[in-house]
Amino acid sequence: xxxxxxxxxxxxxxxxxxxxxxxxxxxxxxxxxxxxxxxxxxxxxxxxxxxxxxxxxxxxxxxxxxxxxxxxxxxxxxxxxxxxxxxxxxxxxxxxxxxxxxxxxxxxxxxxxxxxxxxxxxxxxxxxxxxxxxxxxxxxxxxx
Amino acid sequence: xxxxxxxxxxxxxxxxxxxxxxxxxxxxxxxxxxxxxxxxxxxxxxxxxxxxxxxxxxxxxxxxxxxxxxxxxxxxxxxxxxxxxxxxxxxxxxxxxxxxxxxxxxxxxxxxxxxxxxxxxxxxxxxxxxxxxxxxxxxxxxxx
Numbered sequence: 693x694x695x696x697x698x699x700x701x702x703x704x705x706x707x708x709x710x711x712x713x714x715x716x717x718x719x720x721x722x723x724x725x726x727x728x729x730x731x732x733x734x735x736x737x738x739x740x741x742x743x744x745x746x747x748x749x750x751x752x753x754x755x756x757x758x759x760x761x762x763x764x765x766x767x768x769x770x771x772x773x774x775x776x777x778x779x780x781x782x783x784x785x786x787x788x789x790x791x792x793x794x795x796x797x798x799x800x801x802x803x804x805x806x807x808x809x810x811x812x813x814x815x816x817x818x819x820x821x822x823x824x825x826x827x828x829x830x831x832x833x834x835x836x
Numbered sequence: 837x838x839x840x841x842x843x844x845x846x847x848x849x850x851x852x853x854x855x856x857x858x859x860x861x862x863x864x865x866x867x868x869x870x871x872x873x874x875x876x877x878x879x880x881x882x883x884x885x886x887x888x889x890x891x892x893x894x895x896x897x898x899x900x901x902x903x904x905x906x907x908x909x910x911x912x913x914x915x916x917x918x919x920x921x922x923x924x925x926x927x928x929x930x931x932x933x934x935x936x937x938x939x940x941x942x943x944x945x946x947x948x949x950x951x952x953x954x955x956x957x958x959x960x961x962x963x964x965x966x967x968x969x970x971x972x973x974x975x976x977x978x979x980x
Contacts, residue, residue: 705879705880706879706880706885706887707876707877707878708855708856708876708877708885708887711852711856711876712852712855732851732852732855733851735849736845736850736898741850741891742891742913743850743852743890743892743895744852744891746887746890746891746894746919747885747886750885750886750887750890751887769881769886769921770921771920771921772919772921773890773919773921774916774917774918775917775918775919776915776916777914777915777916777917780913
């Protein structure tokens with residue numbers, strides 16, 4: 693799925709992503725980015741709401757795995773997540789899914805193909821790689 | 837603030853809480869509960885979206901602290917959060933803020949009064965105390 697198809701899929705399946713005005717900005721091996729405007733996602737201080745940042749990072753991980761498996765129908769769930777808020781976010785919310793190590797991704801694909809069940813840890817950075825404002829680490833499980 | 841006032845404050849200040857149809861169900865020393873309907877917060881599998889659960893728990897912590905300090909104007913931020921998803925949530929999303937130990941709460945109030953800055957760790961349970969479907973642990977900082 694390309695970014696537009698992934699965005700449409702998310703808006704259809706997870707209504708909160710529509711309310712967040714979330715969109716997949718890029719979805720390829722080199723860069724996987726999901727964004728949302730501050731306007732729909734601010735908090736009582738006018739900066740990004742922590743819950744919106746957690747939701748954005750969670751979705752970035754889901755979308756990365758669907759894209760990776762090449763099938764949005766895979767039953768993907770999140771097991772745990774850790775969020776570290778370094779500094780307030782004062783502009784567009786931007787989540788970058790860090791590509792996992794090649795061997796981790798290969799084990800994930802192989803486990804999924806062989807057993808129909810696979811687990812993957814994904815790191816997501818909020819901001820840009822040179823200016824990280826928050827960090828997320830999530831464990832996802834894919835089931836056929 | 838009573839539950840209705842807290843709900844109205846949240847809807848006004850954090851627009852995503854309105855989209856989530858989030859409401860503070862009870863806000864007193866014995867019980868602090870924040871809810872949201874599944875309809876507005878489901879995922880691609882028809883169960884509660886992990887991002888909605890994280891956002892709900894985050895808000896439960898914020899609201900607990902505002903209620904505790906008796907002033908919604910306190911500058912409260914979240915530093916980090918940990919979410920552990922045990923099982924899918926198939927009905928209304930319900931977050932219960934676990935009352936902190938009395939001495940932790942007293943240190944928090946004292947630090948805030950003395951120095952204008954205080955830190956508090958809050959545990960939030962999703963589900964009911966007898967049937968916890970997910971757990972959240974967040975560190976909040978209040979500044980005057």
